[in-house]
Ligand SMILES: Nc1nc2c(c(=O)[nH]1)N[C@H]1C(S)=C(S)[C@@H](COP(=O)(O)OP(=O)(O)OC[C@H]3O[C@@H](n4cnc5c(N)ncnc54)[C@H](O)[C@@H]3O)O[C@H]1N2
């Protein structure tokens with residue numbers, strides 16, 4: 001049986017980034033840039049003032065000196081004067097520094113008179129000047145390929161006049177729920193019917209990472225129904241199925257996938273929950289067969305599908321950071337399996353992450369998933385953790401779960 005890490009590595013190694021497309025700057029926000037971004041111009045573009053005040057020569061500025069004001073440069077203004085020895089030019093923040101000047105004196109450090117200014121404090125060469133290229137020089141590599149574009153990166157691209165950005169296209173993911181007991185949420189209830197919630201959970205998880213969900217609906221537990229739906233699903237970039245992968249006598253998912261040419265890479269991972277997870281490839285198309293218990297579906301997506309889809313969309317960072325958190329209570333577990341425990345997370349007064357089980361860890365219990373802010377990884381070679389032990393966790397969804 002594959003370990004958690006073997007399964008993740010094999011999945012991630014099996015997939016490749018999708019084709020590159022050019023999108024507008026705003027549409028690129030939150031996506032991973034497909035190529036290194038190299039500065040095409042210096043930033044700042046020219047020497048400019050960081051303060052509203054006077055452009056001067058520092059050497060002229062002993063405290064108390066009075067300088068005639070021989071010009072004015074507003075932001076966006078042209079330079080039509082120079083700072084001759086013993087003179088000053090009035091200047092606004094962002095305006096180009098006139099030739100001759102080597103410092104700016106803010107208004108607050110002067111006394112303004114008619115056509116003259118008294119310098120009150122000490123002035124050093126370079127004071128309050130933002131030099132051309134001091135931030136970024138042309139040719140500097142400033143954003144690595146695969147970086148997710150945050151407002152800061154978007155700001156930089158905008159500063160370089162880059163209105164179109166290369167990104168990998170969004171991965172289109174077909175979602176297929178399987179099971180005779182399933183019904184859609186707007187259908188009339190039948191006895192023994194279970195509402196297909198997994199398709200919605202998966203679609204929402206896909207949206208969260210910028211992937212495009214394609215809802216294939218429900219396949220019934222027979223070869224024909226599965227074949228028809230899966231054939232459609234294999235037209236997408238990725239197919240995810242839920243349920244029908246354990247030991248039930250109508251668990252045909254893997255069999256039909258094989259018939260459709262999907263090469264199974266593994267079935268079963270040494271984890272709890274999520275053990276019956278299967279993974280296969282047909283050509284370049286990955287196929288994830290996730291266990292049907294809603295909690296197992298969500299957790300296996302998070303641990304195994306998410307990193308692969310991020311790689312396909314050109315991301316450099318595929319895994320969430322593992323944070324250290326301290327257990328507030330002892331935990332018993334089954335020896336020999338990695339347990340993915342749903343935990344409630346709190347910050348104590350020292351700002352340390354503190355965790356406790358979010359509730360009943362049975363995979364039938366959805367509430368525990370709702371009450372969890374993170375997944376804790378409990379090692380296979382342990383069957384007990386004491387209160388105070390440190391565990392690796394990763395947060396579910398946005399870190400705002402811990403905000404206030
Ligand atoms: N003899 C064994 N039985 C089971 C094993 C095993 O190893 N040996 N594994 C158990 C584990 S662990 C899991 S997880 C489940 C997974 O089984 P399947 O993936 O085949 O899923 P089903 O049995 O069809 O469904 C499980 C459960 O989830 C509900 N379900 C299914 N699809 C949906 C959906 N789209 N939306 C909402 N709920 C769904 C389904 O009604 C069942 O209650 O197998 C154990 N059994």
Ligand code: MOO
Pocket residue numbers: 272273274275276291293296297363
């Ligand atoms: O793996 Mo099942 O996913 O333990 O409930």
